Amino acid sequence: MNHGTAAPTLEIDALSCVRGDRVLFRDLSFEVRPAELLHLKGRNGTGKTTLLRALAGLLLPESGEVRWDRRNIRSLREEYSRHLLYLGHLNGIKGDLTAAENLRIAATLDGFELSEARAWEVLGEIGLKGHEDLPSKHLSQGQKRRVALARLLANQARVWILDEPFTALDVNAVQLLQDVIRRHVENGGMAIITTHQAVPMIGEHTRTVSLGSADA
Amino acid sequence: MLEPLYWIIRRDLTIAMRRRSDVFTTLIFFVIVVSLFPLGIGPEPGTLRLIAPGIVWVGALLASMLALEQIFSADHRDGTLEQMLLTPQPVALLVAGKVLAHWLVSGVPLVIIAPLLGLQYDLSMDALQALVISLLLGTPTLSLIGAIGAALTLGLRSGGVLLALLVLPLYIPVLIFGAGAVEATVSGLGGQSHLSLLGAILVASLVLAPLATAAALRVAED
Numbered sequence: 001m002n003h004g005t006a007a008p009t010l011e012i013d014a015l016s017c018v019r020g021d022r023v024l025f026r027d028l029s030f031e032v033r034p035a036e037l038l039h040l041k042g043r044n045g046t047g048k049t050t051l052l053r054a055l056a057g058l059l060l061p062e063s064g065e066v067r068w069d070r071r072n073i074r075s076l077r078e079e080y081s082r083h084l085l086y087l088g089h090l091n092g093i094k095g096d097l098t099a100a101e102n103l104r105i106a107a108t109l110d111g112f113e114l115s116e117a118r119a120w121e122v123l124g125e126i127g128l129k130g131h132e133d134l135p136s137k138h139l140s141q142g143q144k145r146r147v148a149l150a151r152l153l154a155n156q157a158r159v160w161i162l163d164e165p166f167t168a169l170d171v172n173a174v175q176l177l178q179d180v181i182r183r184h185v186e187n188g189g190m191a192i193i194t195t196h197q198a199v200p201m202i203g204e205h206t207r208t209v210s211l212g213s214a215d216a
Numbered sequence: 217m218l219e220p221l222y223w224i225i226r227r228d229l230t231i232a233m234r235r236r237s238d239v240f241t242t243l244i245f246f247v248i249v250v251s252l253f254p255l256g257i258g259p260e261p262g263t264l265r266l267i268a269p270g271i272v273w274v275g276a277l278l279a280s281m282l283a284l285e286q287i288f289s290a291d292h293r294d295g296t297l298e299q300m301l302l303t304p305q306p307v308a309l310l311v312a313g314k315v316l317a318h319w320l321v322s323g324v325p326l327v328i329i330a331p332l333l334g335l336q337y338d339l340s341m342d343a344l345q346a347l348v349i350s351l352l353l354g355t356p357t358l359s360l361i362g363a364i365g366a367a368l369t370l371g372l373r374s375g376g377v378l379l380a381l382l383v384l385p386l387y388i389p390v391l392i393f394g395a396g397a398v399e400a401t402v403s404g405l406g407g408q409s410h411l412s413l414l415g416a417i418l419v420a421s422l423v424l425a426p427l428a429t430a431a432a433l434r435v436a437e438d
Contacts, residue, residue, distance in 0.1 A: 058298055059438050082304040090295025096234045097227070108223045109303040109310070135234070 007034040008069030008083075010055070010159060010190060015064035017050050024050050027064070030209055032192060034158070037185045037206045040194045046212030048194040049089070052163050055192060056086040068159075082111060085157035087165060091148035095137030099123055099147045102136060106151055114154055126150045127173060141168045149173075152180055160184060160191040220305045221313045228317035238286060243325045246279035250333045261338040268337035269347065269398035273391055276326050276351060277358060281383065283322040284362040285369075285376060287314060288433070292370050298437050307430035315363045315426065316356075323355035339402070346401035346411070353414040354394040360418075360425035361386045367432035390417060 010032040017024045024047030032038050042048050053059040055066055057073045057080060065072045073080045093102040100119045107114035114122075123132045126146045131139060136147055145168045152160065160181070166174050174197070181191050185205055232239055253271050254264055291297035291314075300310050330351050331344045339347065365383040369375035393414045397407035 056302060058301060078304045078306065081302050084302060086299075086302050088295060088298060090293075090298070092295035092299040094227070094231060094290075094294060094296055096231045101227075101230070105223055105227050106299065109220055109300065109305055111220075111304045 007188065008158075009033045010192075011067040011070070012055070013065050013067060015051070015054060015066065016062045017047055017054055017059070018062045019047070019050060025211055028209075028211075029064075032159075032190045034188045034190060035185055035205055036190055037181065038190070038192045039206055039208045040192060040211065041208055042194075042211030048211055049163055051211065052086070052161050052192065052194065053088070056084060056161050057081070058086070083158045084161065085110075085151060085155050085159070086161045086163075087148055087151070088163045091144050093136050093144060093147050096135055098133045099128055099136055099139070099150070100132045102147055103150055103154060107154055110151075110155060110157070112156065118154070122150050122153045123147070125153055127176065142170055142173065145169055146173060149177060149180075152177075152184070158189050160189065160193075162191065162193040164194055164196070166195050166197050217309070220303070221309055224310050224313035225317045225320075228314060229320065232317070232321045238283075239321050239325070242279045242283045242322045243329065245282055246275050246326050247329060247333065249275040249278065251336060254336045264337040265339060265343075265402060268334060268339055268343075269395040269402065271337075272330055272333060272347060272398075273350075273354075273395040276330070276355060276394075277387055277391055279326060280322060280355060280358045281362065281380060281387075283318070284359075284366050284379060284383070286322075287318050287359075287363055287366045288370055288436075289366075292436070297433065301434060301437055307433065308426040311363065311367075311429045311433070312422075312426040315359050315429075318363075319356045319359040323359055326355060327351045339398075343398055343402045346407045347398045349411055350394040350397040350407070350414060353411060353418050354390045357390050357414070357418045357421050358387060360421040361390075363429045364425055364432060367429045367436060370433070370436040390414065393417070 012028060012030050015028045016026045028051070040048050040051065050059060054061045057077070065074070067073065068076055068080045068083070097105070100116065100123060103119045103122065104114050104116070120132050123129070126149060128143060128146055128150070131143060136144060139147065149165065165177060169177065181193070185191055250272055253267065257263060257267070288297060291300070301307055327348060330347055334344045334347050362383050365379045368382060369379045372378060393410045397410035397414065400407040400410055
């Protein structure tokens, strides 16, 4: 057994989620390994977001468990959060703060220091040059999304869980985001994403899991 | 470990400074409520001195309840709250930071303005002092206890009423000992014991309330 030496994986074991009294999925099992991109597919209402929230530990599944490095994320909690970057439908940025402030505070809460200069650099990279010190509420929808996505560039998390990351982005930004995700995966990171867009997916390490088709 | 605490307080204070009108709502409400009573009741100093502690304290309690919903609702709406639950920081610590920031913005102004309002009631210097100390010990407790209620009612449509019903019973001891401290000072008995009890309640809620609030927030985001 090479426990501890191998890079940790994310295991999903017999996961079931219920919303209201409707079963979204039952006994879902799969594994995400380092340097792997998991594309989660499924029609609206098949539980993609629910699954992602369960993987992030925001939502308690009905049964089954999610394991990081062979331990249940419920018991790991903060230790697991350290490796995780979750981006949901909400951007998680404050409208009254500037893009740079948002980024720096997110970084501090994620447990690392981000200098003002580095924050500006990252925002320039994501295409927000000239908007760094504007209150975020004055930005467009796509620009707000970019502020949220700038965290991907600044962060060192190993697991990215991205719920519809391409929404509201223009063509250039979609291209940029794909590159960012590809680089992350090539460097040994994991990414779990949902998207409805026909994005030419990224590299040969892409796997697909479909929800809602099996027991339809 | 204290770095994130500092940042969360700084963040919330920055936001509060950029939308000052929210801050003044609480303060102005307090000033209006407390100032109307002397006008309505009439200028009999004996009566005013008698009712002052109760009225100032009830005003402070209502004002702080008015501000409660704001603690988490904006963060809940824009997704920063769920991000907070996903950081490697202990959630209770972040909650403590948020409550402290909330108290600095909504509670401290009440403490500062209270002696001025107390003058309308012809309170003696000793009584004013007791009033300030009791508010200083009591209002953070109100914020801490209120945060539990705010977290529990997060995302509910008519959360305001439910919030009031949830926290009011827990506010009552604070009200009794807070107003009691001033009253005891006015009548010459000395408010020491009341203030000690207020301090004890503050310490207990300082330890327990952030934990309860953190748990409630996890449920709210589920």
